[in-house]
Amino acid sequence: MPDDALYQPDPDRVAALLRTEYGITAQTMAPTARGTETYNYRVESGEGPLFVKVYPPAADLDQARRAAALAHFTARAGLPVPALHPTTDRRLTTDGDPPLSVWEFVPHTGTAESGFTGTQWEAAGAALGHLHRVLAAHPDAAPVRQPAYKACDFDRGHRRLTATVEGYRAKAASGRPLTEFEAWAQQAAAEKLALLPRIAPLLDTLPALTVQIVHGDLTTPNLLLDGDDVAAIVDFRPTVARFAAWELARLGADPRSILATPHWLQGLARFTAAYRDAHPHGLPEDLTHMIAVGACYTINSTYPLAEPLRAPATVDKRLETYARARHAASMTMLRHLEDTRLRMAQPLR
Structure with missing residues (x-):
């Protein structure tokens, strides 16, 4: 094969x-x-x-x-x-x-891979709100509330991050020198591993959040734009129930948007307000705490840091660039947890 x-x-x-x-x-x-x-x-x-x-x-x-x-x-x-x-x-x-x-x-479209700008924030928030409103009626699973700590398996994350750090260490010890990206990935995985004791208790402090059918992979490359309007949502994952806050963070706090402008918090607030307008019966706490869920999930993840060990044929400059952006964005989200919580709550009052 x-x-x-x-x-x-x-x-x-x-x-x-x-x-x-x-x-x-x-x-x-x-x-x-x-x-x-x-x-x-x-x-x-x-x-x-x-x-x-x-x-x-x-x-x-x-x-x-x-x-x-x-x-x-x-x-x-x-x-x-x-x-x-x-x-x-x-x-x-x-x-x-x-x-x-x-x-x-779908012709005449591009993606938002360089990050949201201008009214693209509102268009993306409205599209995701409409999507979650529709998927809330999916026959496979009705929305339920679950404890936020279930959004991340920190034990598994600890094992995988440890294996990633040790995998790079073993490669270097075997006489195969690490590439510049592999050396950086080892350091980033070690940084995440050191943060787990700090972030693991964070989700325990949050209220129960919505679990429902979601898109499953809604990041900026899977949102096609025609100018500032959303032209298409593509590349759905198989039907599965996940935390709505997780998907909100996947799109609203996409690394490319966070790093593209120093004003991403203002854009995220507009994204949140547009989502709420499109999905008025959604749980407000999903919006208020999406950055906490997104930061915890991303820091707990080895993707794409482990790809040179797991699937080296998939590693190219584009993936390396995304890996660095995803790691930098996760650290930015962690630094701004309280600020984002307050800002996200303002449009909901």
Whole structure:
């Protein structure tokens, strides 16, 4: 089985599956930005422009189908989510070789990977509020309140951070010198490990927060913008209930936005107010304490610090840049916990 990080599908085979499984004739087909877990094509056809996801050999197709079903659910509820094209026999993905899913292509868009600016903060907050309001009615799980400490498994985090530090130490001791990024990642993991005794009790001080069905990976690369407006929400994860505050922090406190401007707290307050307007029945405490949850979760995480040890083929300059930004942002969130709590509460009064 080929390494998924190096896997590239046969374009002719993809075009053949489009014909046999979807009844779609590809007039042109060009690779586009690769996803985290898929190889992607833009296809021009009689159906209009399409976005084709190709799943690698080791992909969990049940998970892929569940993710597609969640996106389909939100699109039918009026969210700006690309339409899913089922197969001719109404399946959400193919089971062929390779497996595919086919989506509407959203033109003339970019991502917010450089961070939110101007009214993009309000647009993003409103989009996430609308999304959480819709997903609160998902039949798989109704929203419930759970103790905030369940948002992080600090015992697991301690084990993984320890293993990351020791993994780099063992590599260096074996005579394989660490790269500059690996040396930095070892230091950052050690810094996080030293912080765990401080942050582990933090979530115990918070009130119970909402757990509900969420997008699962809503960061700025998965929010497509047309100018300052949200054009599309993409790349859903399989249906799973998680803390709403966790997802709020994933988007509202995305590292690229925190580091892009010294005024990120003002932007975050506007994001919060727009979310509340779009989801007025959401729990106010989810907004007030999202930075605490986000800081704890990020500091407790080894991603992407451990990637050179775990999956070296996935490490490139883009991932290295993101790793440094994510670590810096987590330290910034930690320094501003009380300030952000007060600021986030102001629009809710």
